[in-house]
Amino acid sequence: MNENEFSSKDVLFMHLALELGDRGLGLTEPNPMVGAVVVKDGKVLSTGYHRKFGEVHAERSALEKINVKGTTLYVSLEPCSHTGHTPPCTDIIIEKGVSRVVIPFADPNTRVNGKGIKILEKEGIKVETGLLKEEAFFCNRHYLKYISTGRPWVTINAGVTIDGKLSDKNRNSQWVTGESLRSVSHSLRGEFSAIMVGLATVKDDDPMLTIREDGWEGKKFVRVILDSGNRLSTKMKIFNMGEEWPLYIFSGKEQKNSGKKCENHFFINSSLGGLDLNDVLCILGEKGIASILVEGGGALISSFLESRLCDEIALFTADKFLGGNNSVEIFSEGVPITDPVKLTNRSIIELDEGYIIRGMI
Numbered sequence: 001m002n003e004n005e006f007s008s009k010d011v012l013f014m015h016l017a018l019e020l021g022d023r024g025l026g027l028t029e030p031n032p033m034v035g036a037v038v039v040k041d042g043k044v045l046s047t048g049y050h051r052k053f054g055e056v057h058a059e060r061s062a063l064e065k066i067n068v069k070g071t072t073l074y075v076s077l078e079p080c081s082h083t084g085h086t087p088p089c090t091d092i093i094i095e096k097g098v099s100r101v102v103i104p105f106a107d108p109n110t111r112v113n114g115k116g117i118k119i120l121e122k123e124g125i126k127v128e129t130g131l132l133k134e135e136a137f138f139c140n141r142h143y144l145k146y147i148s149t150g151r152p153w154v155t156i157n158a159g160v161t162i163d164g165k166l167s168d169k170n171r172n173s174q175w176v177t178g179e180s181l182r183s184v185s186h187s188l189r190g191e192f193s194a195i196m197v198g199l200a201t202v203k204d205d206d207p208m209l210t211i212r213e214d215g216w217e218g219k220k221f222v223r224v225i226l227d228s229g230n231r232l233s234t235k236m237k238i239f240n241m242g243e244e245w246p247l248y249i250f251s252g253k254e255q256k257n258s259g260k261k262c263e264n265h266f267f268i269n270s271s272l273g274g275l276d277l278n279d280v281l282c283i284l285g286e287k288g289i290a291s292i293l294v295e296g297g298g299a300l301i302s303s304f305l306e307s308r309l310c311d312e313i314a315l316f317t318a319d320k321f322l323g324g325n326n327s328v329e330i331f332s333e334g335v336p337i338t339d340p341v342k343l344t345n346r347s348i349i350e351l352d353e354g355y356i357i358r359g360m361i
């Protein structure tokens with residue numbers, strides 16, 4: 001159906017379903033974030049959302065609480081029709097006598113992809129698609145890219161000055177941004193399944209690459225280091241965080257016999273420009289990683305921008321200049337003015353000490 005064929009109440013209830021889905025941010029991957037709203041005679045009877053990977057799906061969570069037939073169910077993604085960690089959602093929709101289901105679009109996951117819709121329609125349930133497609137795509141962009149390409153969604157996260165520097169002329173990057181920008185930037189880690197940095201950032205900063213921000217207690221993600229020459233010292237903090245903080249290292253194929261430094265140490269193609277980022281992303285996808293936050297430094301961010309293998313950028317921009325030819329640049333590689341890396345769907349938030357600029361690439 002066309003977006004404008006839906007009523008204003010349909011739009012309202014789908015917005016609510018999307019908002020509910022968002023509550024699973026950072027906790028459901030590699031599954032999608034899904035919200036569900038059950039409505040009868042214009043009134044919301046029940047709501048639900050997918051809280052965490054492996055836990056009950058949104059539709060079941062909303063429907064299992066009620067026993068009213070002839071309802072409309074608004075779901076932010078096509079209901080599943082297969083048994084995974086939980087039973088098919090189509091079962092409970094049929095069992096509870098729902099008469100109409102409204103969704104933005106079919107789930108591109110080959111295990112679903114229209115099958116859920118067909119099963120419901122066969123049971124005489126009216127299924128309407130096409131409501132708030134753009135908004136629903138945005139909410140589930142990590143999942144939708146991962147499920148249709150097998151590779152994770154890539155977001156770049158950088159603390160920069162207005163003149164695009166990640167450090168001062170002595171490579172000192174602590175701190176380019178002030179406390180409030182840093183706190184938001186660190187919280188962003190919680191939304192992702194993995195965090196990636198280049199070898200020089202580990203050597204210079206000796207980071208732990210964890211999350212300590214409020215609201216993300218218990219959240220864990222994979223830490224990924226690119227080290228072509230397998231030269232990383234095992235004395236660095238990233239090696240001493242315990243098994244709950246998985247570490248993946250990527251090195252060049254020619255280092256295959258030089259010893260694995262962790263269980264997930266991969267040896268892949270490399271060239272003068274570094275490791276093949278496409279290979280890195282394919283392996284991360286095979287490992288079930290649906291999203292990755294690339295935190296630097298300059299060389300790694302530059303490689304992602306130049307190869308256009310990134311999908312989004314979050315720039316925490318301090319209201320200051322640092323200048324200097326030797327400072328770490330965000331995009332030293334560069335591209336011609338005729339073919340710039342452009343931002344779309346931009347948002348800019350102004351804080352006391354600078355700006356958060358976010359956009360798709």
Ligand SMILES: NC(=O)c1ccc[n+]([C@@H]2O[C@H](COP(=O)([O-])OP(=O)(O)OC[C@H]3O[C@@H](n4cnc5c(N)ncnc54)[C@H](OP(=O)(O)O)[C@@H]3O)[C@@H](O)[C@H]2O)c1
Nearest residue numbers: 159173198199200201227228274275296297298299300303
């Ligand atoms: N302000 C911020 O938000 C921020 C964030 C992070 C870091 N930093 C600062 O940035 C500095 C480090 O940045 P950097 O530019 O020198 O280095 P970097 O990006 O941290 O690391 C670059 C290294 O990663 C390895 N690598 C492997 N494959 C690569 C590929 N495809 N593309 C790029 N690199 C690849 C290479 O080393 P091998 O050839 O040995 O593999 C390369 O030299 C530090 O001073 C750090 O403090 C600032």
